[in-house]
Amino acid sequence: MLLAKPAPRSDECLVSYLIRVSEQNGFKHIGHLLHYAGLNWKNNRAPIHQLLSGECDAAPLLSTLGLSEYQSKITPVYRSFQRVIDTPYILVKSPRVCPECLEELGYCKYQWALLPVVACSRHKSILVDQNPATGKNLGWYRQYLNRFDGGDCPIKTAGAHAPSSSIQQCLHIEALLAGKQPGCSSPVVLMGLEFREVLSLIHFIAHYQARLLAGSFNPVALQSYELAHVYENVWQTLQAWPDSFYSLLSQYVDRPMSSKGQAGLNKHFRDLYERLHRQQENRGIARIKAEFDRYIEEYWPGVLEPERITRIQLASTARNIISKKEAARILGSRLERIDKLVQQGRITPIVFKGKAHYQRDQVEALANEISSNWTMAEACEALEVTRYQLKQLLDAGAIRAIQKPDSLNRDWVVDKLGCLDLISVLRSNARKSEPPSGALSMAGVQRQGYSIVQLVMAMQSGELQYSVAADVDSTASLSQFFGFKINNMA
Ligand SMILES: [Zn+2]
Structure with missing residues (x-):
C-alpha cells in the first residue's frame, strides 16, 4: 500500500500526478510505481503517450494503487481528432513545464502536453523542455517533478520572453480548451473553429511554410523554442489572412518542387490541392481551400487540369x-x-x-487493352484451333499479335478484333449455294496437304471454295466452315 495518496488536481496532467505520487512514496520514477501497480512493462517503462491520450486506460492502475479517481482532460481532446481529416500531431514527445507555474501550483498543467501550447500565457515565457546545462530533454521518468534528471535544484525559467504571437496562440488554445470564446485579438480566420480544426489549420500552414524552405514540419521532434518560432510564423500568416496565404502560394512559383519548372510547380499545387481535398471535412482546412481556389482562379487558371480535379474529387482511392x-x-x-x-x-x-x-x-x-484482347488459350478456344496451329497463324501473320513473348514479355496477346474480322471475311467469301458432291471436310482438305496457314490463305484468295454452317455455336470458330473444294482455276 502507498504511504501518501495525494489527490489529483482538476487541470493536472496524468503524468504529473503519477510523478507526484511516485515521488512522495519514494519510487525512483513512475515506471517503478506503475510496475508496482501491476503494469508489466519491460525495464519499468510505461506507454506514456497512450496513457496521456487515453488509448491506455490508467483507471485500473490508479485503482490498484488505491488512488482517487483521475479525470483526464487530454483524453476527450485527443479522441475528438479524426484520422485523415485532422492533423496527426497533437501531443508532445517529451514533457515541458513553466517552472514558475510549477513552483506556485506544485503540479504540471495538462495543457503543456499539447503541442500548440508552447508558452505560459501567465508568465509570458516559453515552456522549458531542455536542461540548458546538459542539453538533455526533460523526461517523463524524472524522479522529482520540478527537477531535471540528476539535477539538484528546481528547473529555472529560460529567461527569454515568449513572442507575443506565441502568447496569443496559447490564450486562444486555452480558451478553446476551457470552452470559452477566444479573445478578439485572435486571427479572424480562426473564429468559430474547434481546437482540432484550429490545430489542423496551423499545422497545414506550418507544413507548407517548411516545404517552401525545402524542409519538413515534424513538430514532435522540435524543442519548444523551435516550435514557438514555427508557430510564430504561422500566427503572423493567419493574422494577415488571406493575403499572406496568397503570398505563400506565389512563392511556390519561384520554387518549383523539382527542377522540371512548370511541371514541378504543378506538382506543388496538386499536392496542396490533394491535401486540401482529403481534409476538406475539417472546417479549418476548408477555409484554406476556399482561399486556395480563389487564388488559382485569379492567378493560375489552368494550373490544375479540370479532368484531374474531377478525378481527385472522386475519392482518395481514385487518385x-x-x-x-x-x-x-x-x-x-x-x-x-x-x-x-x-x-x-x-x-x-x-x-x-x-x-x-x-x-x-x-x-x-x-489493362483494358490486355483484357479486351485474347490470351493464347482464349484465342485457341474461340477459333477452335490447337495451340500449335494458332502459333503458325501468328508466325505467318495471318493473325496479328499485339504482344509477343520475349525477354520483356512473358505472354502472347492476340488481336481479338483482327481475328473476328478475319472470320467475318471468310464467312462472306463462303459460297451461297449447296456444297457440290465430293466436297471435303476441313480435316479432309488438310489431309490434301493444306496446313492451317495455307488453308486460311487459300480461303481468302478463292483457291478453296467452302460453305459456312448456318447454325454455329461460336461465330469465331474455324470449324463452322465445311464443304471444301479445290478450285482448279487452270
Ligand atoms: Zn507560468
Whole structure:
C-alpha cells in the first residue's frame, strides 16, 4: 500500500500526478510505481503517450494503487481528432513545464502536453523542455517533478520572453480548451473553429511554410523554442489572412518542387490541392481551400487540369498517381512486370520524393487493352484451333499479335478484333449455294496437304471454295466452315 495518496488536481496532467505520487512514496520514477501497480512493462517503462491520450486506460492502475479517481482532460481532446481529416500531431514527445507555474501550483498543467501550447500565457515565457546545462530533454521518468534528471535544484525559467504571437496562440488554445470564446485579438480566420480544426489549420500552414524552405514540419521532434518560432510564423500568416496565404502560394512559383519548372510547380499545387481535398471535412482546412481556389482562379487558371480535379474529387482511392503495387494490382501482374512495361515504354513512371509512381489512367488503359484482347488459350478456344496451329497463324501473320513473348514479355496477346474480322471475311467469301458432291471436310482438305496457314490463305484468295454452317455455336470458330473444294482455276 502507498504511504501518501495525494489527490489529483482538476487541470493536472496524468503524468504529473503519477510523478507526484511516485515521488512522495519514494519510487525512483513512475515506471517503478506503475510496475508496482501491476503494469508489466519491460525495464519499468510505461506507454506514456497512450496513457496521456487515453488509448491506455490508467483507471485500473490508479485503482490498484488505491488512488482517487483521475479525470483526464487530454483524453476527450485527443479522441475528438479524426484520422485523415485532422492533423496527426497533437501531443508532445517529451514533457515541458513553466517552472514558475510549477513552483506556485506544485503540479504540471495538462495543457503543456499539447503541442500548440508552447508558452505560459501567465508568465509570458516559453515552456522549458531542455536542461540548458546538459542539453538533455526533460523526461517523463524524472524522479522529482520540478527537477531535471540528476539535477539538484528546481528547473529555472529560460529567461527569454515568449513572442507575443506565441502568447496569443496559447490564450486562444486555452480558451478553446476551457470552452470559452477566444479573445478578439485572435486571427479572424480562426473564429468559430474547434481546437482540432484550429490545430489542423496551423499545422497545414506550418507544413507548407517548411516545404517552401525545402524542409519538413515534424513538430514532435522540435524543442519548444523551435516550435514557438514555427508557430510564430504561422500566427503572423493567419493574422494577415488571406493575403499572406496568397503570398505563400506565389512563392511556390519561384520554387518549383523539382527542377522540371512548370511541371514541378504543378506538382506543388496538386499536392496542396490533394491535401486540401482529403481534409476538406475539417472546417479549418476548408477555409484554406476556399482561399486556395480563389487564388488559382485569379492567378493560375489552368494550373490544375479540370479532368484531374474531377478525378481527385472522386475519392482518395481514385487518385491518379499510384504506387507500383497498385499498378501491379490493376494489371493483375507481378511487381517485376511493371519494370518491364516501363522498359518497353508502355507506361511512364513519375519520380516523386525519390520513388517511382505511375499514372492510373495509363495503367488502366493498358489493362483494358490486355483484357479486351485474347490470351493464347482464349484465342485457341474461340477459333477452335490447337495451340500449335494458332502459333503458325501468328508466325505467318495471318493473325496479328499485339504482344509477343520475349525477354520483356512473358505472354502472347492476340488481336481479338483482327481475328473476328478475319472470320467475318471468310464467312462472306463462303459460297451461297449447296456444297457440290465430293466436297471435303476441313480435316479432309488438310489431309490434301493444306496446313492451317495455307488453308486460311487459300480461303481468302478463292483457291478453296467452302460453305459456312448456318447454325454455329461460336461465330469465331474455324470449324463452322465445311464443304471444301479445290478450285482448279487452270
Ligand atoms: Zn507560468
